[in-house]
Amino acid sequence: MNLKSKLPTVFKHKVFMPVVTVLLLLVVVGFVGLEVTKKDIAFTHNGETQTVVTRAETVEALLEELEINPSxxxxxxxxxxxxxxSDMEVEYKEAVEVVVNDQANTTTYMTTASTVGEFLETENIQIASHDELSVASDEVITDTLTLDIDRAAKVSITDGTNETNAVYTTADTVEALLKEQQLELSDLDRVEPGIDKTVTADMTVDVIRVEEVTDVVEEEVAFSTVRKNDSSLTKGKEQVVTSGSNGLVEKRYTVVLENGEEVSRELVSEDVKKEAAQRVVAVGTKAIQQAPSRGTSSAVAGKTITVEATAYNWNCATCDGRGLTATGYNLKANPDGVIAVDPSVIPLGTKVYVEGYGYAVARDTGGAIKGNRIDVHLSSISAARQFGRQTVKVTIIE
Structure with missing residues (x-):
C-alpha cells in the first residue's frame, strides 16, 4: 500500500508551506546581506572620475577587481x-615616460606629474633664466615626451674700443653669437677667436674693427752738395757757389687701422712736387806755406800727431740744428768722415786718418777746438756718446 497516497491533502499543504517560507526568508536575508556589503566610491583613473560599486574590502582588492596592476x-x-x-575617493594615475636631453646628457624618467613645470620641480631639474626649454613649463605631460634643455653660457664680448659686456647665450658658434647680439662685421673686421669656433663658458670674444684709409704726406727731400776744385782759392778754403734748396715729394700711403690704432702703412705712390737743387761748393786747391802755430808743426803729408778727440752730432742740444759746418758742408746729408779742427794745426780741407774713426776731411771748426784737439762727427747722438772723448793719433794724408 502506498502510504503517501493515503495522506490527506491538507497534511501535505501544512508541511510544504513552512519549508517554502524558510527558503524565501533565507533568500531575502542573503540579498539584504549582499546589498549591505556594497559600497559606492569615487574612483579617478588618469584624471577621469567615475562612481564604482564594489564589495572589495581593501584598495588592493578594488584594483584587482578593476584589473589594475600598479607599478x-x-x-x-x-x-x-x-x-x-562608502563615499571614499580613490585616485590612481599611471606613470608616463619623459626623456630629458640636457646638453650632452640624456636621462629617461617615469613621472606622474601633470605639467612640465611640475615634473621639473619634482625631479629637481633647475632651469636658469637664460636657459632654453624646448617645451613650455605649462605644457601637459604626455607619454614619451622629450624635453631638450639648452644651457646658456656666460661669455664676454668686446666690440672695438667699447667696454666689454658679459652676456648669456645658447648660441653654438661665435658667428651665431654675433648674430644673436646683432653685431655686424665688415669685410675687413676680424674676430678672435674665429667665427667658426664653438662657444664655451667664460669665453672672451674680441671684435676687432679694421679699416683702410689713405694718408697723403708731403716730405722734404734734402739737397745734395757738389764739391768742385778751384785753383783760385787757397787750399783749405771753401766757397759756396750755389746755395742748395730742398725738394718736396708727396707720398701716398694705405694705412690699416685696428680699433682706431695704426698697425701697418704701405707706400703706394710718390709724386715729386719740387725737385731739390744741388748746392755747389768750390774747394781751394792753391797750395800755401803753413807756419807752425802754438808750438805745433805744419800739416805735412805722412806726419802723425797725437790729439784729444771728442765725438759730436749735428743734432746735439747746443747745435743750431741746421747741420751745416763752418765751411757750409751739410752734415745731415753727409754725416760720415768729417772732423772739426784748429786750422792753424790742421788746415781746413786736409784729408786725414783718425785712429779709431777712419778717413776724414777737416771741414769744420769750433770755438773750443784749439791746438791739438779735434771733434769727430758721428751719424747719431748715441754713437757720439759711445765714442766719448779719446786720445788718438791723426795721420795727415794730403
Missing part, C-alpha cells in the same frame, strides 16, 4: 591595505 612609479592616493568605505 612603483604610479601614483595611488591610498595605501594598498587601506579599507574601503
Amino acid at each position: 612603483e612609479d604610479d601614483y595611488l592616493s591610498h595605501e594598498l591595505t587601506t579599507n574601503i568605505s
